[in-house]
Amino acid sequence: xxxxxxxxxxxxxxxxxxxxxxxxxxxxxxxxxxxxxxxxxxxxxxxxxxxxxxxxxxxxxxxxxxxxxxxxxxxxxxxxxxxxxxxxxxxxxxxxxxxxxxxxxxxxxxxxxxxxxxxxxxxxxxxxxxxxxxxxxxxxxxxxxxxxxxxxxxxxxxxxxxxxxxxxxxxxxxxxxxxxxxxxxxxxxxxxxxxxxxxxxxxxxxxxxxxxxxxxxxxxxxxxxxxxxxxxxxxxxxxxxx
Numbered sequence: 001x002x003x004x005x006x007x008x009x010x011x012x013x014x015x016x017x018x019x020x021x022x023x024x025x026x027x028x029x030x031x032x033x034x035x036x037x038x039x040x041x042x043x044x045x046x047x048x049x050x051x052x053x054x055x056x057x058x059x060x061x062x063x064x065x066x067x068x069x070x071x072x073x074x075x076x077x078x079x080x081x082x083x084x085x086x087x088x089x090x091x092x093x094x095x096x097x098x099x100x101x102x103x104x105x106x107x108x109x110x111x112x113x114x115x116x117x118x119x120x121x122x123x124x125x126x127x128x129x130x131x132x133x134x135x136x137x138x139x140x141x142x143x144x145x146x147x148x149x150x151x152x153x154x155x156x157x158x159x160x161x162x163x164x165x166x167x168x169x170x171x172x173x174x175x176x177x178x179x180x181x182x183x184x185x186x187x188x189x190x191x192x193x194x195x196x197x198x199x200x201x202x203x204x205x206x207x208x209x210x211x212x213x214x215x216x217x218x219x220x221x222x223x224x225x226x227x228x229x230x231x232x233x234x235x236x237x238x239x240x241x242x
Contacts, residue, residue: 026111028100032087033112036064037077044120044145046078047109049129051151052215053178053202055087056080059126076122081112083128085210092209099213102128102221106135113143124148127181128218135224154224174212175202 020035034056039045050059060080064073084100085093093099100108109132113121120143123133130152137144179188179198188195202211 022115024112024115026108028104028108029084031084031108031112032082032090033116034080034082035077035116036080037073039077039116039118040075042119043076044122045116045118046072046076047112047118047121047123047133048078048080049123049125049132050083050086051127051129052181052218053198053206053211054126055082055206057088058201058205059129060124079112079116079118079121081109081129083214085207086214088205090207090210092207093213097213099217102132102217103135105217106132106139109133109136110140119143120145122146122148124150125152126150127152128214131218131221131224134226138224138226154226156221156223157219174208174215175199177215178202178211 018036022033022035024031024033048056048060050056057080063069064078082090083105085091112118122145123137125131125133125147127150130147130149131154133144133147134149134152134154137147179195179202182198183191183195
């Protein structure tokens, strides 16, 4: 998604049908959802979930406005989910607000499907969003027809990783932590224009308090506990994504 940074090119939203925005109440708080198009017959709806430091526009606009994607968006409705407090203009949460865990955010998606009367989905997720959609698919395999998972880390952070992230959080600002999640050290050093675009988006367009809460939830994720089945050995007993 880095050819045209952050989906900011002119006419981003003109290629798609006018969006319908919803604030959906769930057992773990409100979710902001943007729906483009209406479900068509028995076709699944494409559901997207973005990574930390982004929202649905900055993560997916460039992809869905790409010319070759127009054939897909013509035939499938698209439901973009923003993590709690990550939609444009989101206010900070009140003091004492308990941000949902990664597992709880996966559970919140069920309320979205119920509210919008969506019967089945194809998920497209990046990073933290890929983890959330994978957890949803493991919990609700009958509702998910397919997944496109980009930069997913299915493993929980070990104690060393956890300690390292705590230490870096004390000595490194949030923008640098998120940029280090998205880019390699070579990219950080050699693609300064792109990095600056992302840095400005992270610092100016995403509520910093809310971002910190989402990053903490992502760093506290559980292991997905999935394995690749081996024919004739363990395909009947391992947990996997179908």
